[in-house]
Amino acid sequence: MVLDKEESVSLVSLQSREKPRGCAGCNGKIRDRFMLQALDRYWHEDCLKCACCDCHLGRMGSTLYTRANLILCRRDYLRLFGVTGNCAACSKMIPAFEMVMRARDNVYHLDCFACQLCRQRFCVGDKFFLKNNMILCQLDYEGGNILMTINYRPRQLL
Numbered sequence: 297m298v299l300d301k302e303e304s305v306s307l308v309s310l311q312s313r314e315k316p317r318g319c320a321g322c323n324g325k326i327r328d329r330f331m332l333q334a335l336d337r338y339w340h341e342d343c344l345k346c347a348c349c350d351c352h353l354g355r356m357g358s359t360l361y362t363r364a365n366l367i368l369c370r371r372d373y374l375r376l377f378g379v380t381g382n383c384a385a386c387s388k389m390i391p392a393f394e395m396v397m398r399a400r401d402n403v404y405h406l407d408c409f410a411c412q413l414c415r416q417r418f419c420v421g422d423k424f425f426l427k428n429n430m431i432l433c434q435l436d437y438e439g440g441n442i443l444m445t446i447n448y449r450p451r452q453l454l
């Protein structure tokens with residue numbers, strides 16, 4: 297079974313005449329008045345927890361996410377399996393758990409965040425410039441060579 301989806305959690309009440317159901321978390325019988333229903337199974341309110349942060353998914357009142365047999369809250373699911381966006385330099389996807397560099401609306405892999413002319417990397421405190429969506433170091437920005445090239449032969453760069 298491939299599990300990779302968003303599921304809603306609902307609180308259901310046990311009808312007094314019904315037989316107690318088994319909890320999918322601890323395998324014990326559910327004798328509480330309320331139980332949770334999710335993933336087509338029943339759970340104690342305390343047994344439906346996020347595999348990462350242990351938060352109670354029933355009390356979050358909402359949705360759970362499953363992937364590779366893990367049950368996760370939305371926050372952890374996005375942290376582990378979500379996507380931050382596409383790197384503005386190499387245009388590959390950046391998974392949400394990776395550290396990224398941000399410049400204006402752009403995100404970059406750490407490795408991709410370098411001057412796109414001389415490949416110089418930046419340290420904390422270094423100045424960088426964004427020109428035509430390219431990251432430039434101060435030298436290349438002020439030298440202005442790339443701007444002349446772009447203005448000179450615009451078609452070839454498209």
Ligand SMILES: [Zn+2]
Pocket residue numbers: 319320321322323324339340343
């Ligand atoms: Zn249980």
Ligand SMILES: [Zn+2]
Pocket residue numbers: 346347348349350351368369370371372
């Ligand atoms: Zn969590």
Ligand SMILES: [Zn+2]
Pocket residue numbers: 383384385386387388404405408
């Ligand atoms: Zn990249």
Ligand SMILES: [Zn+2]
Pocket residue numbers: 411412413414415416432433434435436
């Ligand atoms: Zn440079």
